[in-house]
Amino acid sequence: MQHQQQGILDWTKEGRVLTVEQKQFYRDNGYLVVRNCIPQHELERYTNRFQELCEGRNVPTTMSIMRDMTLKGQKLEEKTVNKVQDFGDDPVLFDYCKYLTVLDVVRDLIGDESSSIVAMHTMLINKPPDNGKLTSRHPMHQDMEYFCFPPEDHIVCAWTAMERVNRANGCLVVVPGSHKGKLLPHTYPDWEGGVNKAYHGIQNYDPSMPRLHVEMEAGDTVFFHPILIHGSGANKTAGFRKAISCHYANDDVCRYKAFENQNQIVCHFHLNFSNSVILEGNIERRPRYGKDRFE
């Protein structure tokens, strides 16, 4: 991790909520599972709100609701929607990004007590039962493919299981330690049944790399580095597999850089802290070539 030497990330120091061992596990493996981060009643609020969004109720104009590619043209409903993206203007779903049990871990991993943290990218990923085409698979990729606000070590994703996730319903799969490598070239995989929009995968991915299925209970959260190679398998069960996620960046360190590809995302949500209490979270969109955050 290149910025370690700058002293911002001190892996030898106990965090606010993480132990030195947990921090070092993240440093060495590029991911960390924290059990019981989000309580069941909150997960139920997010699930209910997702179901409302699928019915088209009070959908913020800034939000994208995406259908599985094999179900294009079909009515929006829980079994056709595979992703809700950019929920910064949704008061219920955005509560997830402000949840302090998550934010405390985020600050331990990409900053410190006084760091200013921004929520950069938000998703609720729904895997309906696979319809036989395996389109619920997510190819192995690195999230930095989509982001243009380095340095990577000051970005982290929090991904919370909204129900039990395991191999059968398509839990996350990670390649431990792969965050120590570089951002690799990505493309759409050449899969027979097709692949969902923007589900890019690493070109010439070597499937023999040792990988791990991250099985978790509802409310457990995996935090992972944006260079970590990860993906998820098909949901082969009859139930849904939902997860909610937010990518955070340390706003004191990360800066937008010139666009290299059009997939990169430009919008972020400020989280203002005062003694660890969130005062407000509001969406702020920057023009593609915004000035002050530009390198």
Ligand SMILES: O=C(O)CCC(=O)C(=O)O
């Ligand atoms: O939730 C999933 O199945 C995969 C999500 C993911 O890897 C991503 O959106 O980057």
